[in-house]
Amino acid sequence: MNAYETARVAADELRIYSGFDTYDIAIVLGSGWREGAAALGAPLSAVPTSSLSGFVTPTVAGHTGTILSLDVGGVMVALLTGRVHLYEGHTVDEVVHPVRTVIAAGASKVVLTNACGGIDPATSPGTVVVIRDHINLTATSPMEGPAPPEGLGSRFVDLTDLYSARLRAAVHDAAPELAEGVYAGFRGPHYETPAEIVMARTMGASLVGMSTVLEAIAARHLAAEVLGLSLVSNYAAGVSAGPLNHLEVLEAGQNAAASLGALLAQLVPVL
Numbered sequence: 001m002n003a004y005e006t007a008r009v010a011a012d013e014l015r016i017y018s019g020f021d022t023y024d025i026a027i028v029l030g031s032g033w034r035e036g037a038a039a040l041g042a043p044l045s046a047v048p049t050s051s052l053s054g055f056v057t058p059t060v061a062g063h064t065g066t067i068l069s070l071d072v073g074g075v076m077v078a079l080l081t082g083r084v085h086l087y088e089g090h091t092v093d094e095v096v097h098p099v100r101t102v103i104a105a106g107a108s109k110v111v112l113t114n115a116c117g118g119i120d121p122a123t124s125p126g127t128v129v130v131i132r133d134h135i136n137l138t139a140t141s142p143m144e145g146p147a148p149p150e151g152l153g154s155r156f157v158d159l160t161d162l163y164s165a166r167l168r169a170a171v172h173d174a175a176p177e178l179a180e181g182v183y184a185g186f187r188g189p190h191y192e193t194p195a196e197i198v199m200a201r202t203m204g205a206s207l208v209g210m211s212t213v214l215e216a217i218a219a220r221h222l223a224a225e226v227l228g229l230s231l232v233s234n235y236a237a238g239v240s241a242g243p244l245n246h247l248e249v250l251e252a253g254q255n256a257a258a259s260l261g262a263l264l265a266q267l268v269p270v271l
Helices: 003-018 036-040 092-104 165-174 194-203 213-221 246-255 257-270
Strands: 025-028 045-048 066-072 075-080 109-118 128-137 179-186 207-209 225-235
Touching (some): 003 066, 025 092, 025 257, 075 092, 092 109, 128 213, 128 257, 165 225, 165 257, 179 225, 207 225, 213 225
Parallel strands (some): 025 109, 109 225, 128 179, 179 207
Antiparallel strands (some): 066 075, 128 225
């Protein structure tokens, strides 16, 4: 099977195991967002991704492999509590497979959350920023390789409106205090050097991380609307004097859990 057929099979398995035929929105929880998601309510089902075709197991602290089904004010949400990354040794298709699966299961909107480094000194750790656009510095794309099967969009997908202007407007109506930024996606897993952060800033980025960009491209190719939300968990290299570590990322999420959960609960009904 090709990657798209595998996603359709996994979507059918998700329907069987979850007991739900379709979803409205999918939310991918990045590092630090898991605790806050509890504010969306008790899940109606929890499906281990290990039981679904094509999924690989996350190896990063703070990521578990489960898809939770929730009814949030009449909106059916597929909540992906585990993300995999290129730096874990996975292929691009494996990285974007969860997103392709939930879209195949009906989700027409995909919310991608992450923890990131802040390049702008004015954006302090603990702040949530809406992604306006991204710079893909992973040196790869989910559209590489064989052309998508007949009936799907061209591999030459238009990314002009990758991060939906409509969804961003809905966010700003509900939470006008949130600023927008440009996310630079590096491959990782090492943190960026100060010189690389200067490069990213010069290119127009205000946020930096190791996820999101490939999933966003794959989702847009499948005609889903994409919203990106970044929790600034630390300043990027060279912006502050301190060293960087992943525990800092998780701690930032724990400290912001209540506000992150309240934000997600506020946004889901209006998207």
